[in-house]
Amino acid sequence: NELLRIEGIRKTFPGVVALDGVDFDLRRGEVHVLLGENGAGKSTLIKMLSGAYTPDAGRIVVDGEEVRIHGAQDSERLGITTIYQEFNLVPDLTVAENIFLGRQPRRFGMIDRRRMEADAEVLLKRVGVSVSPRALVRELGIARLQMVEIAKALSLDARVLIMDEPTAVLTSEEVDKLFAIVRRLREDGVGIVFITHHLEEIAALGDRVTVIRDGRSVGQVPARTPEDELVRLMVGRSIDQQYPR
Ligand code: ADP
Ligand code: MG
Ligand code: MG
Structure with a gap:
């Protein structure tokens, strides 16, 4: 326990x-x-x-x-996943790219990208936040940044x-x-x-x-x-x- x-x-x-x-x-x-x-x-x-x-x-x-x-x-x-006060997201990448940062397929063509976005969508739904996986992180408000961080934590199990x-x-x-x-x-x-x-x-x-x-x-x-x-x-x-x- x-x-x-x-x-x-x-x-x-x-x-x-x-x-x-x-x-x-x-x-x-x-x-x-x-x-x-x-x-x-x-x-x-x-x-x-x-x-x-x-x-x-x-x-x-x-x-x-x-x-x-x-x-x-x-x-x-x-x-162990940590969500810092100052966050750790990359502003110029999309929500999906941030969630799977460092874990994208090496050559990600259209199909891999669609799969990544679909996977991100599932995680975002679990968190209950309405944000597009294709949105740029720099365009999100602070609450959504927090939720994207949580979605990322979920993706890391x-x-x-x-x-x-x-x-x-x-x-x-x-x-x-x-x-x-x-x-x-x-x-x-x-x-x-x-x-x-x-x-x-x-x-x-x-x-x-x-x-x-x-x-x-x-x-x-x-x-x-x-x-x-x-x-x-x-x-x-x-x-x-x-x-x-
Ligand atoms: P809290 O998160 O509870 O506000 P911190 O852990 O940030 O407290 O800080 C505890 C103490 O350690 C404070 O006195 C802070 O100034 C000091 N401290 C934290 N990080 C560093 C660092 N990298 N270098 C020097 N002092 C630090
Ligand atoms: Mg502190
Ligand atoms: Mg403090």
């Missing part, structure tokens, strides 16, 4: 201890929220899983075996889907749509790491929450934990202490 586990991860940049001992685990079919203030270390943590950074110390265990993730290929091979503050740029209608997709993925058994600092999203979507503060995991609690307790974990003191009456 456990997809991955992180134990005692540390990461230092010149002059900054970004991660100072983080534990985390992810199960099949759950949304595990990473909650923490700006600068707490959330993005650095997930970059260990996407292969962008390697840890200075600690262990990453996937399917019960310790792994080293050096680069995007290692991550992809393990079934992600077992672990990591989303870094995916709602930051969405309207509330778009958030509802995104949540519906995430719930469907969860039903399919995908494990989802969902980074946010919006407390209301935790109750709406999450199963468990790991709170990161100053590069450390300071608690793992159920998503239904009261908001004031989540805030206390996140900032290290109660709201009353922060805003005395």
